[in-house]
Amino acid sequence: MAFAAFATQAAPVEAAPRRRSRMALFLLLPGILYLVLFFLTPLISLLLTSLQAPREFGDIGQYDYAFNWQNYVTVIDDYLPHILRSFGYALAATVFALLFSYPLAYFIGVKARRWPLLQSLMLVLVIAPFFISFLLRTLAWKQILSDESVVITSLKALSLLAPDAHFTGTPVAVIFGLTYNFIPFMTLPLYSALERLDTRYLEAGSDLYAGPFTVFRKVTVPLSMPGIVAGTLLTFIPAAGDYINASRDFLGGPDTQMMGNVIEANFLVLLNYPAAAALSIILMAVILIMVSIYVKRSGTEDLL
């Protein structure tokens, strides 16, 4: 199955021979070079930039290397609401995506087992949005949900929305966009976990007088935990750093700006490179800390 790439149940790996092999080293070299060049070097450069200080009598955008750690204090002071908002939106989007994807993945992975054709078809449908650019899909939602669109006008006609209510440019729109855009990243790992769910465990559960809900809670969820963890990580991490959905040019407005948008504005418009770099480092650090706590607590360390 093509989705084996998302395989979540770690197969026992045989211990590799301890002998140092030149061949192995040689084979590792391209990967290491790549990482050093395109990950480590930019990361160090980012760290150094985040500590720069404005040049004395310098023009806009002119900075010198220094050890100006106050940059971090300043950006947290200036942009704390945006930092909190980013993680809040990302969390909301992750929860919604999980609530939406779990039944979907369960249906494809468990219920549809009898009809392989339906199963494949539904998987294709989950992946289909990837055939269209992320930007275009988001723009399309902006059009579909604009003030004079059929959707919004009918909701207003049905009094489900206040007559002067808007959708685009609101936090709801941004969370909606994030949820929509990351659903496949949630569904696929869940599917690959549920696809291998042994239904005999479920039978055993009900034989032991567990109700359907208890079986779900005590058997299905724990068995699909690796999928849940992988899916939530694949959704939460990029959603926290996303700056397309919240951008004023897409679904966002002035009061929905996330960290990515702040970094963009600092880098491109304000030419405050140290602030942009400091915010990027903070974003990375917070995600790293949150993810390690999460993975530790959900007992799926072997995933990483």
Added chain:
Amino acid sequence: MKSRPLPTDPKILQLIRRAGAAQVARRSVLAGAGAGAAALALAACGSGSSAKPVAATDKSESDKTLTWANWAAYIDEDDAGAYPTLVAFTEETGIEVNYDVAVDDNNTYYGKVKDQLALGKEIGADLVCLTDWMVSRWIRFGYTQKLDHSNIPNLANLTPSLVDVDFDPGREYSVPWQGGFAGVCWNTEKVPGGITSVDDLWDPALKGRVGVLSEMRDTIGLLMLQNGVDISGDWGDEDFTAANDVFAKQVDDGQVRNIKGNSYLEDLKNEDTLAAICWSGDITVLNAEAGDKWQFALPSAGGTLWNDNFLVPIGSPRKANAEALINYYYEPEVAAEVAAWVNFITPVEGAKEAAMAIDPELAENQLIFPNAETLAQAHVFRALTGAEEQKYNAEFQSVLLGA
């Protein structure tokens, strides 16, 4: 500032020199000893020198090519996607032009090329068109080459009011390409009363349906004019802050729906916004594209006038070719041909008369060939110093980013 012994490897040495020119000294040494371990040592220190980059040597004589970076839909284009005036230019001069639609925002374009500019390297363009304030920054930083006016005799056709601009007196480094107004526009079906001043945008009936531009000088410029400030004159921090406060209040109150760059047209089209601060040429195009239902006007207190200008980046070795192209576009007939297509204001004197021959109605359009009366209503936002730019940008962006 710490100085360290230089490594001996000539390649690394060369890398350091290059990096040093950008006020960045970077050393990266790859040590590949041991079991596939790589260590990266990176030392950096500011090298204080703020020397301006040096212009490249001109090779136009031997290299008859030219890359022109410009904005989308900013030159005459035929149905086959060719640019008729450029084709004629190549026939006339033998210079092959690669017209590159590489600029879609002053800031992102600057972000893309700034490092090469600081080093005096080529940026993949020999001629770039950017807006006044960005041109002002390039000139301040020494990122442009001084133009040889003897190669551009047609510069005599430049509209007199655009010769001695504050960021480039005498047009030594930059020459206008096209200009436009920022004013107000509205949906004539939904706002039949029209909009005559910026204050009309704050009408409670339009709550949540007003768009403004993310271009600071246009949005704040219009608000300052409404406050009675002469934006070309000698105004100060208080005037800016007063206008920015009005802007912040309207955004906070939800009167302003969104603050956008070029994509504001989408909002007008799908009617998320019914009235907005707009650029003149866009409305002509929008009406042609999506039904004749928008109207543009300069507000009673005045609108802003901006120009996009030709620049020759410091690293380009094809300056003479670029000057030949500028000269060509300053022929009134050519300018008229471009104006008829792009709907912006041409800076070339005599283009109006030439346009009369092509399309008399076009020549009467005040948004393309404004007369003295219209021009008196439009004002140029004065050039800002580096410190002012930084401060005002920060104030304006804090509204755009919200709390």
